[in-house]
Amino acid sequence: MSLTEKIYLDYNATTPADPKVVEAMLPYFTEYFGNASSDHSFGWYADDAVETAREQVARLVSCRPTELTFTSGATEAANLALFGFCRKNRGKGNHIISCKTEHKAVLDTLEALESDGFEVTYLDVDRQGNIDLGELQEVIKSSTILVSLMLANNETGLIHPLKTITEIAHSQNVAVMSDITQAVGKIPVDLQNLGIDMAVFSSHKLYGPKGVGALYLNKSNNISIDKHLFGGKHEKGTRPGTLNVPGIVGFGEACSIAQTSLEENHQKLTTLQNLLEQELLTIEGATINCQNEERLPNTTNVSFKGVDGSKLLRYLNNLAVSRGSACTSNQVNPSHVLKAMGVEDEMALASLRISTGQNTSPEQIEKAVFEIKKAVNQLKSITV
Structure with a gap:
């Protein structure tokens, strides 16, 4: 691909x-x-x-x-x-x-x-x-x-x-x-x-x-x-x-460009964020970190219970998502941000940062959630 x-x-x-x-x-x-x-x-x-x-x-x-x-x-x-x-x-x-x-x-x-x-x-x-x-x-x-x-x-x-x-x-x-x-x-x-x-x-x-x-x-x-x-x-x-x-x-x-399109992009990204998180929460054991707090409209951090996080990204090779910030995502370590928030190592490792942008479409969100659901279910079946 x-x-x-x-x-x-x-x-x-x-x-x-x-x-x-x-x-x-x-x-x-x-x-x-x-x-x-x-x-x-x-x-x-x-x-x-x-x-x-x-x-x-x-x-x-x-x-x-x-x-x-x-x-x-x-x-x-x-x-x-x-x-x-x-x-x-x-x-x-x-x-x-x-x-x-x-x-x-x-x-x-x-x-x-x-x-x-x-x-x-x-x-x-x-x-x-x-x-x-x-x-x-x-x-x-x-x-x-x-x-x-x-x-x-x-x-x-x-x-x-x-x-x-x-x-x-x-x-x-x-x-x-x-x-x-x-x-x-x-x-x-x-x-x-x-x-x-x-x-x-x-x-x-x-x-x-x-x-x-x-x-x-x-x-x-x-x-x-x-x-x-x-x-x-x-x-x-x-x-x-x-x-x-x-x-x-x-x-x-x-x-x-950002100044002239700020309000329009904010509305679009908020709509995409709502769609993404509604779909992610249909996955058993999924938690949206900071869900009820004031957040950027394009950023979703989700953790999955009972999933081997060290393998999660390898099961998502059709998606560009990250485990944490770009400067540390190549390391298979729990996010220092999530650990500071009290998230257990296992859950922190099984977490994804999904950040959308001006080229993201609702169709891409639907496809991405399908891929994530498939990966999570496959990993859960391995650990059972």
Whole structure:
């Protein structure tokens, strides 16, 4: 079976570039190929394209263009933000608060900061993936300088009450960083309204190209970071190196498209999510994780009781679904997100993240559920 015949349901891992995005990018590989830092007409034209894209990205997330730094993606942006902010503010304290269900891009960076002498408190979550806001208040202390919590979880789709979290942190003069990668383009994201100090996100999650993302630094809150990359004054020195002009142009176009189609896509994805979950729950032993919580409209995480999870994906070779986040799905280990939520290892291993997108159809959902039911029943019959 060719890739075109398989059903792609892993849009949280990455999305196909929108044809309009590719069309917008193409001239910047050949005709308008100048270096955006060059002081001549080729460079000026490229620089104008970068600044237009910066405005497009800023409009989607409701911030000022000057508050955005282009990066290679959310992972690099998270490294820049966490290392840069924590080291700059080390004189104020060395304590950071995060959560056990964060993406590995954040968790691994925090682990590196711990080896550099920082102290990190990882908040627990309940069975639905929610943090205890009272616990957050309690663990803030005089040495706390940063709270780092994502807006929407990449595995379950759970949406954290980020505005309330920010208000709690700011009341104690603590800054807030958020990984907003999975939320941008799927739900309205208003950085000014949220009030957070730093945010990171990627282009390839919203039908833009891979290899480009953004770091947001709130100028109203006078947020700045130490620079630890060197080699030029590109992006005001925060992220030196020749700008990926075609990628940035594509990122901007993807954000512009997302802004105009946000409400329509939200309605479509919600309809598909309802259809998918109604059908999945007809499978005996199926549980939708975080089912009754506020979630992304495209993300479903389902666990199956009595199924050998180590074999589940191999029985679903006509579907592109995942066991967890794309950075860890090649490892046959229980999801750290589900384990933090109290899901037993056996159930966590027998779990699927199904994430839909703008190309998903109701017919694909019906076919996918048929394949999942068949696989689950086959595996159950083996274990009986």
